[in-house]
Amino acid sequence: MSAHKIIIAIDGYSSCGKSTLAKALAVKLGYNYIDSGAMYRAITLYFLRNNVAMTNHAEVIEAISNINLSFVFNEHRQASDIYLNDENAEPYIRDMLVSDRVSEVAAIKEVRTFAVAQQQQMGKKKGIVMDGRDIGTTVFPDAELKLFMTADPEVRVMRRFKELYETNHAITIEEVRHNLELRDYIDTTREESPLRKAEDATLLDNSLMSREEQLEMVLEMVKDCATNKKQ
Numbered sequence: 001m002s003a004h005k006i007i008i009a010i011d012g013y014s015s016c017g018k019s020t021l022a023k024a025l026a027v028k029l030g031y032n033y034i035d036s037g038a039m040y041r042a043i044t045l046y047f048l049r050n051n052v053a054m055t056n057h058a059e060v061i062e063a064i065s066n067i068n069l070s071f072v073f074n075e076h077r078q079a080s081d082i083y084l085n086d087e088n089a090e091p092y093i094r095d096m097l098v099s100d101r102v103s104e105v106a107a108i109k110e111v112r113t114f115a116v117a118q119q120q121q122m123g124k125k126k127g128i129v130m131d132g133r134d135i136g137t138t139v140f141p142d143a144e145l146k147l148f149m150t151a152d153p154e155v156r157v158m159r160r161f162k163e164l165y166e167t168n169h170a171i172t173i174e175e176v177r178h179n180l181e182l183r184d185y186i187d188t189t190r191e192e193s194p195l196r197k198a199e200d201a202t203l204l205d206n207s208l209m210s211r212e213e214q215l216e217m218v219l220e221m222v223k224d225c226a227t228n229k230k231q
Contacts, residue, residue: 005031005127006225009136011195012149014183015156015163017206017214018131021149023079024215026129029222034122036132036139037102038082039069039115041093044105046084048097054104064114096164096171096179103183106133107190116193134193136201144225146201147218155207156180 008025010018019035026033043064047054052063071080072088081090092098105111112134119139122128130139136146151159161176187195197203202221206214 006144006222007123007126007140007142008129008222009140009143009146009198009201010129010131010149011133011136011147011197011201012131012204013151013156013187013195014180015160016149016151017159017211018149020211021147021214021218022129022131024211025218025222027078028215028219029129030127032122032128033080034071034119034128034130035080035082036115036119036130036135038090038093039118040106040111041098041102042069042082042084042089043067043111043115044098044102045089045093047105048101054108057110060108060110064110067114069118094164094167096168096175099179100182103186103190107186107192109192112138112192133187133195136198137196138193141198145221146198147204147221148197148201149204149206151205152207153180 008022008031010022012018019037022035023033025031046052046067047063050063053059066085068085070083072083073079074081074090081088082093083089106115116134116139119130119132119135123130123140132139136143136148157173157177157180160180161171161173164171164176184195204214204218209217
């Protein structure tokens with residue numbers, strides 16, 4: 001790939017494979033992958049552990065001041081783990097308790113301001129892939145390549161169910177469906193940086209696509225962007 005590095009912003013609904021695609025792109029391109037969703041999940045984990053009242057402005061501000069987030073590469077996973085105040089939070093942030101509250105926490109203005117500032121700092125040197133819900137609209141509005149991922153709702157439910165069932169055999173499809181519907185509603189209707197497709201983003205519906213097919217398609221887009229930037 002070209003040495004002219006760009007920022008790739010990937011937004012979309014839950015369980016559309018944003019992180020899977022972003023990680024694969026980062027490996028292929030030699031870019032840094034930033035999981036913005038993991039940042040919000042780690043903040044949510046802190047809030048839950050410390051019984052932070054999410055509607056209490058003072059408590060939220062104090063909690064944020066006590067949060068330090070960082071990414072550390074995990075050789076075993078060949079991916080970066082998120083650390084919350086020097087603790088590897090990766091084993092805990094995918095729990096349903098966190099999943100049920102993360103959209104609520106991410107909708108808090110002060111939380112988003114805190115996270116977005118860190119994300120923008122990470123992107124200053126280019127050569128990154130970041131996925132989330134407001135990356136192309138708020139975090140990196142000038143990103144060279146923006147994707148908005150979607151998939152059929154039932155396809156998303158089954159993907160998420162299979163993922164969670166591996167570690168929780170008690171999980172039900174209805175629980176997963178309810179969680180995704182709730183997150184979609186909160187993400188798209190929140191006042192602060194709602195989930196929406198940027199005008200210059202490419203819509204990618206991967207309902208019927210394999211991971212390999214979508215990766216090859218996006219790699220071609222990256223090649224075109226890098227070529228245009230060079231010109």
